[in-house]
Amino acid sequence: MLQLKDLPDAKVLKKFAERYEDVDSLSVTHFLNILRIGTELAESLDRFLATHGLLQGRWWVLVLLMREDDLTSTPSELADKAGVSRATMSGLINGLLRDGLVARQEDNKDRRSYSIRLTAAGQDKLDEVMPDYYPRVKKMMSAIPEPQREELLKQLLLLKEQSKVFD
CATH class of the missing domain: 1.10.10.10 (Winged helix-like DNA-binding domain superfamily/Winged helix DNA-binding domain)
Incomplete structure (x- = not known):
C-alpha cells in the first residue's frame, strides 16, 4: 500500500480546488493527516514487533x-x-x-x-x-x-x- 509521506500544502490544494468542484481544503488536510497518523502508528508497531522477531x-x-x-x-x-x-x-x-x-x-x-x-x-x-x-x-x-x-x-x-x- 502506498503511504503518502509528502502531504499537500495550501498551494497544491488550491491547484486542485481550481480544477475540481467541492474541494474543501481544510477537510482534505485533516483527512490526509488522520490517514498519515494511522499509518505512522502502524509502522511504529511494526518496528516494535520486529525487535521480537514478529x-x-x-x-x-x-x-x-x-x-x-x-x-x-x-x-x-x-x-x-x-x-x-x-x-x-x-x-x-x-x-x-x-x-x-x-x-x-x-x-x-x-x-x-x-x-x-x-x-x-x-x-x-x-x-x-x-x-x-x-x-x-x-x-x-x-x-x-x-x-x-x-x-x-x-x-x-x-x-x-x-x-x-x-x-
Whole structure:
C-alpha cells in the first residue's frame, strides 16, 4: 500500500480546488493527516514487533488464538476476526506453523477441516512481547488525558461510520 509521506500544502490544494468542484481544503488536510497518523502508528508497531522477531499480522493471529478459551480457532474464523482474506490468513498461519508458534489440529469428523492451536512456543512468544507492549501503549496514550482520549475515540468512530462514502 502506498503511504503518502509528502502531504499537500495550501498551494497544491488550491491547484486542485481550481480544477475540481467541492474541494474543501481544510477537510482534505485533516483527512490526509488522520490517514498519515494511522499509518505512522502502524509502522511504529511494526518496528516494535520486529525487535521480537514478529510481523504485525502474525502477532495478531497469536493474540486472537490466546483470546480463545481452548487457544484454538479455525483459519476462516481467524480471517474474519482479523479482517483479512482466507488466502492472507493461510500465509500467516503457514509462517507460524513453520516457526512452531501454532499447530494444526485435524478434525476427527471431517478430514477436510482443521483448527489452529497456539503452541507453548507461541505462548512463550506472547509472554515475551506483551510485557514490553503494554507499558509502551500506556506511555504513548498518556500524551492525551483520559477524558480527551474518550472524546477522540468518539470522534474517530464517527469518521469510521462516514467512511462508507468510499464504498
